[in-house]
Amino acid sequence: MAEHTDLAVIGSGPGGYRAAVLGALRGLKVSIIEKDAWGGCCLNHGCVPKKDWHHTARLLAAQPSFSERGIQGALRPDIEAAWQHQRQVVATVQDSYAGYLAHLKVDSVQGCARFLDAQTLEVRNDQNSSREIHAQHIIIATGASAHIPSPFPENAARVLTTDRLFTQALPSGRRVALIGSGVVATEMAFILTQLGCEVHWLARSPMLNRLNFSRPARDTLIKELTRQGIELQRTKGFVAVKETQNHVHIRLEEGRELEVDWVCLGTGRKPHTQALNLTAAGINTDTQGFIQRDASLRTANRNCFAIGDVANSLMTANHALAEATLAVDNIIHEADKSLDWQQIPMVVYSALELARLGHDEDSAEDAGLEPAVGFAAFQTSPCALGQDDISGFVRLLADMDSGAMLGGEIVGGSAGELIHLLSLAPDTQSALRWLAKGIYNHPARAEEVLNATETLANKWGLQEPIFGG
Ligand SMILES: Cc1cc2nc3c(=O)[nH]c(=O)nc-3n(C[C@H](O)[C@H](O)[C@H](O)COP(=O)(O)OP(=O)(O)OC[C@H]3O[C@@H](n4cnc5c(N)ncnc54)[C@H](O)[C@@H]3O)c2cc1C
Numbered sequence: 145m146a147e148h149t150d151l152a153v154i155g156s157g158p159g160g161y162r163a164a165v166l167g168a169l170r171g172l173k174v175s176i177i178e179k180d181a182w183g184g185c186c187l188n189h190g191c192v193p194k195k196d197w198h199h200t201a202r203l204l205a206a207q208p209s210f211s212e213r214g215i216q217g218a219l220r221p222d223i224e225a226a227w228q229h230q231r232q233v234v235a236t237v238q239d240s241y242a243g244y245l246a247h248l249k250v251d252s253v254q255g256c257a258r259f260l261d262a263q264t265l266e267v268r269n270d271q272n273s274s275r276e277i278h279a280q281h282i283i284i285a286t287g288a289s290a291h292i293p294s295p296f297p298e299n300a301a302r303v304l305t306t307d308r309l310f311t312q313a314l315p316s317g318r319r320v321a322l323i324g325s326g327v328v329a330t331e332m333a334f335i336l337t338q339l340g341c342e343v344h345w346l347a348r349s350p351m352l353n354r355l356n357f358s359r360p361a362r363d364t365l366i367k368e369l370t371r372q373g374i375e376l377q378r379t380k381g382f383v384a385v386k387e388t389q390n391h392v393h394i395r396l397e398e399g400r401e402l403e404v405d406w407v408c409l410g411t412g413r414k415p416h417t418q419a420l421n422l423t424a425a426g427i428n429t430d431t432q433g434f435i436q437r438d439a440s441l442r443t444a445n446r447n448c449f450a451i452g453d454v455a456n457s458l459m460t461a462n463h464a465l466a467e468a469t470l471a472v473d474n475i476i477h478e479a480d481k482s483l484d485w486q487q488i489p490m491v492v493y494s495a496l497e498l499a500r501l502g503h504d505e506d507s508a509e510d511a512g513l514e515p516a517v518g519f520a521a522f523q524t525s526p527c528a529l530g531q532d533d534i535s536g537f538v539r540l541l542a543d544m545d546s547g548a549m550l551g552g553e554i555v556g557g558s559a560g561e562l563i564h565l566l567s568l569a570p571d572t573q574s575a576l577r578w579l580a581k582g583i584y585n586h587p588a589r590a591e592e593v594l595n596a597t598e599t600l601a602n603k604w605g606l607q608e609p610i611f612g613g
Pocket residue numbers: 154155156157158159160161177178179180181182183184185186187189190191192194195255256257258285286287288306307328416419420451452453454459460461462463464493
């Protein structure tokens with residue numbers, strides 16, 4: 145006999161968790177189903193433990209300026225203690241998530257969900273007992289898992305993806321081959337180096353070439369990585385990978401051989417749909433396995449939405465969270481609203497933070513817009529100087545005619561926080577006026593956002609739309 149609910153959410157990552165919380169806050173009876181660890185990739189082996197390690201890495205990377213600041217002595221990384229620290233943070237957050245779901249009377253169901261028909265799910269747990277849930281609306285937020293390309297062996301003790309790096313005890317040894325040039329590898333190159341590993345960073349393509357950060361942003365990051373002795377070595381490909389008891393041997397296409405203690409793969413992620421039996425619900429996937437949906441995030445089955453990594457190839461928690469908000473809104477209002485994808489920020493946490501949203505100059509011009517640029521560097525920021533953290537800049541783009549904000553990029557310390565000044569603006573038309581009128585704390589890094597806004601207004605004759613009458 146199936147139990148009835150207003151909203152069933154499959155997956156408890158940032159997308160699923162936020163959808164369940166918002167649904168409950170807006171009066172729906174909600175069930176959330178999770179087959180594995182509560183909190184999904186983001187909490188257990190993604191954003192949260194990564195951010196914990198990134199902070200440790202930043203503290204260690206600040207060392208060269210310590211003696212000039214009057215701090216004596218040397219710091220030494222302890223990667224095992226750092227590993228325990230991220231586990232404690234994850235456990236604390238997990239408890240708080242579970243507590244909040246219980247407080248909101250969300251039914252949290254442990255087990256693997258599959259569709260029986262368009263509105264009914266079967267949830268089977270590890271003890272092989274099952275429940276049926278019939279839901280008015282279903283949100284699929286089943287995420288993705290790490291891809292292990294050939295010739296890297298699956299299930300090898302010394303060949304890890306980040307899915308295992310943060311959850312299983314680290315292999316012995318500190319010589320690490322880090323594979324890939326996407327966000328995972330760009331972040332882990334900095335983190336693992338600062339945590340005391342000898343990192344051999346190997347990739348077939350240039351760093352972050354799938355993301356539209358500007359040339360100056362990439363160059364600033366490369367300069368900072370190089371200063372810290374971190375360099376991406378390009379290879380034509382990987383021919384053979386052999387694991388022995390204590391080492392991994394890698395043969396590269398150009399003939400070079402490398403022996404390391406373990407391998408960390410940042411070689412992409414694949415959407416998670418295998419167990420769902422989507423055909424029973426009339427839901428389709430594309431050639432890469434992502435669930436197909438329309439702009440309102442509805443699948444071919446109108447009662448069913450797909451959000452986050454299972455449907456969006458950008459695969460960030462920021463996208464999963466924004467999509468959860470939209471899906472619940474469309475359910476509550478029986479609406480077909482869509483997202484302004486340009487307003488979702490993307491942040492990379494490496495030797496510097498790179499944050500961006502909206503158009504870059506090329507995409508603005510391709511869209512037939514005329515971008516005006518405003519720039520401010522942290523080099524002369526009183527706050528940044530006092531922090532010995534002067535690399536980076538704020539770069540804002542506005543429409544030459546209307547003064548509407550087209551996009552923005554922030555590079556440097558706290559860029560992941562500062563980007564909120566752009567993403568939380570009331571709307572793109574009034575965003576720069578809002579920034580120009582704001583009252584800022586001094587001395588603060590955020591003042592460079594104001595400087596970039598004012599520079600833009602003056603340089604391009606946009607005083608009227610930006611400063612107002
Ligand atoms: C190392 C790393 C660092 C990252 N750092 C950041 C960052 O700093 N910022 C950022 O924005 N993004 C970051 N990301 C990306 C981010 O983690 C993902 O985009 C995000 O977790 C996606 O959320 P989701 O809700 O779509 O899915 P997930 O978080 O993957 O959660 C999906 C959940 O669904 C469950 N599930 C799957 N199938 C079923 C089923 N049939 N039944 C029941 N449950 C099921 C899974 O067990 C999982 O718990 C990072 C990723 C990695 C790998």
